[in-house]
Each structure stands twice: as structure tokens, then as C-alpha cells.
Amino acid sequence: MQAARPLEPVMDNSVIIVQHAEPENPGLIAEALKARGYFPDLVRTHAGGRVPSEMGGAAGLVIMGGPMGVYEHERYPFIRDEMRLIEQALREEKPVLGICLGSQLLAATLGGDVKRGKQKEIGWHSVALTDSASGDAVCKCLDRSFVACHWHGDVFDLPSGAVCLASSRQTAFQAFRYDKNAYGLLFHMEITEEILRGMVATFANELAAEGLDGGEILQQSQDHLPPLEALGRRAFSEWAALLADRRQ
Numbered sequence: 001m002q003a004a005r006p007l008e009p010v011m012d013n014s015v016i017i018v019q020h021a022e023p024e025n026p027g028l029i030a031e032a033l034k035a036r037g038y039f040p041d042l043v044r045t046h047a048g049g050r051v052p053s054e055m056g057g058a059a060g061l062v063i064m065g066g067p068m069g070v071y072e073h074e075r076y077p078f079i080r081d082e083m084r085l086i087e088q089a090l091r092e093e094k095p096v097l098g099i100c101l102g103s104q105l106l107a108a109t110l111g112g113d114v115k116r117g118k119q120k121e122i123g124w125h126s127v128a129l130t131d132s133a134s135g136d137a138v139c140k141c142l143d144r145s146f147v148a149c150h151w152h153g154d155v156f157d158l159p160s161g162a163v164c165l166a167s168s169r170q171t172a173f174q175a176f177r178y179d180k181n182a183y184g185l186l187f188h189m190e191i192t193e194e195i196l197r198g199m200v201a202t203f204a205n206e207l208a209a210e211g212l213d214g215g216e217i218l219q220q221s222q223d224h225l226p227p228l229e230a231l232g233r234r235a236f237s238e239w240a241a242l243l244a245d246r247r248q
Contacts, residue, residue, distance in 0.1 A: 012057040014041040015243065018082055020066025020101060021046055023198025027190040028229065029062055029097070032236035038243060051081035055088050059243045060095040063102030065188065067203065069154055070104045070114040083109045095181040095242040100152050103175075103184030110159035110178055120153040120210055121170050123217050124224045127187055133165040137242065138183060139175070141234040147224045148174075148187040151199060155186070181242045189232040196221055 015033055017026050017040045026033075030040045041058060043049040046066075055061065063082060073079040086109045089096050098106035104114045127148045133139035150168070158164055158173050166175035166187075174186045191199075200207070200214035207214050 011059050013038050014058045015060045015062060016041050016043060016052060016055065016058045017062040017064065018043045018045060018051060019064045020068065021202065023195055023202050024065045025195060026062060026064060027192050027195050028232040029190045029236050032233065032240045035237065036240040036244065038240060045078045051078050051085060055085065055092060055094060061085060061089040062097045063099065063105055065100030065102060068101065070108045079105070090182060095239065096183070097239055098184040099190060100186060100188060103186045104154055104156050106182060106184040107156035107159050110162060112159035113157040114154055117153055117155040117171065121150045121168070122207070122210060122212055123150060124220050125150050125168050127166050127168050127174050129166050130164050132163050136165060136177060138235050138238045139165050141238055142231050146227065146231060148189060148228060149191050149196065150187050152186055183239060189228060189235060192229065193221065193225060196225070
């Protein structure tokens with residue numbers, strides 16, 4: 001007699017969200033999840049929160065941005081824990097969304113190389129979608145070109161089997177999809193005015209080191225943030241819809 005296969009945990013309406021820095025909260029992602037009947041299970045590593053050892057009944061996984069690098073796992077042991085959690089979510093075919101650092105962690109988990117870029121990409125810069133994005137479940141609702149908020153120093157190579165969805169003049173791979181429901185976005189489309197103000201204040205020394213003016217970034221947001229928020233609400237709503245598709 002064959003041994004009974006272990007039952008997969010019954011999925012609930014929670015989505016694990018890992019946050020690495022105080023200002024970089026899920027913003028519009030949380031808003032989209034709540035609108036579709038899901039609630040964020042927030043893990044705040046910067047405040048001592050521990051990354052779960054397994055997905056359990058959670059319907060999906062979101063990994064937010066942060067100032068650390070994927071290669072700094074000795075200094076930040078939770079990075080390894082997050083990569084193991086990403087790997088499990090992928091294995092269970094649960095939707096995954098990585099933002100900035102989160103996209104780098106997803107790429108690294110899939111075997112992509114993550115390294116320092118030639119220079120940091122911070123501020124408001126255009127993003128162009130690839131032809132593959134036009135038929136993508138999440139990106140098809142976006143404009144072919146738009147101005148996004150960027151705040152990263154590291155870049156990644158496209159993992160084997162992944163599809164590039166967007167690029168910028170400075171960075172070849174700004175967004176990608178792996179399989180049907182794992183997405184990495186290097187740029188920030190989840191931000192609100194509150195999040196941006198928090199990032200400018202928290203990372204003021206980084207801006208100064210790069211010769212950038214936080215006040216100017218905030219001033220430019222008056223033109224760029226409203227249309228970006230509209231796109232973000234649409235895209236994250238489409239990603240949240242993948243959670244329901246997975247349940248069915």
C-alpha cells in the first residue's frame with residue numbers, strides 16, 4: 001500500500017509581505033490586496049520580525065525593497081530565509097511579487113546573477129515595456145512607456161526561463177515574469193507620497209553621496225506620482241487577481 005501523500009495546507013486569505021525598511025511599506029500593493037478580499041500578513045525584518053519557515057496557508061508572497069544587497073546574507077541572515085520562502089512559493093505555484101530588492105531576491109533564487117550596477121538609478125526615469133508585456137496578465141494594463149520611481153544600486157541578469165517585461169535607458173532588466181505568476185519589478189510602482197517622503201528622509205545620506213536633491217525628487221513627484229499611482233493600482237489589482245486564479 002502506498003503511503004498517503006501529505007495534504008497541501010488549505011489556503012486562507014492572507015498574503016505574506018516581507019518589509020525591510022520603515023518607509024518601504026507595501027503601499028498600493030496592500031490597497032489592491034484588501035480590495036480583492038486578501039489581508040497582508042506583514043513581516044517587518046527591520047523591526048525584528050522573523051521570516052516564516054514556510055508558506056503554510058498563505059495565498060501568495062510579496063517581498064519589498066530595502067537598502068541591503070542580496071549578497072549581504074552574512075550581515076542579514078534573513079536574506080537566506082526569504083530566498084528559501086520564495087523557492088517554496090514557486091514550488092507550490094503560489095503568486096510571488098518582488099519589488100526592488102524583492103525582484104533581486106527572486107532573480108537570485110531563480111539562478112540569476114545580482115551585482116552592483118555601474119551607478120545608482122534614483123529618481124524619476126522612463127520605463128519602456130517589451131513586446132512580451134503586451135500579452136502579460138499583469139503588464140498588459142500598463143502604458144508602453146511611463147515614468148517610474150527608481151531607487152536601486154544593484155541590477156540582475158535575467159534568470160533562465162524568465163521573460164523580460166520592461167527596461168530603462170540605464171538598466172536592461174527592469175521587470176520580469178517567471179512561469180505564470182512570479183513577478184519582479186526593480187522600479188517602484190507601489191509608492192505613495194507618504195512612502196516617497198519617508199524614503200527621501202530616511203535615505204538622505206545616500207542621496208547626498210550621489211549628488212541628488214531629495215527636494216527636487218519630491219517636487220518632480222507632483223507631475224509623475226499621480227499617473228504612476230494610477231498604473232500601480234491597475235497592475236497590482238491584476239496581480240492580486242492571480243491569487244484567486246491559483247485558488248481555483
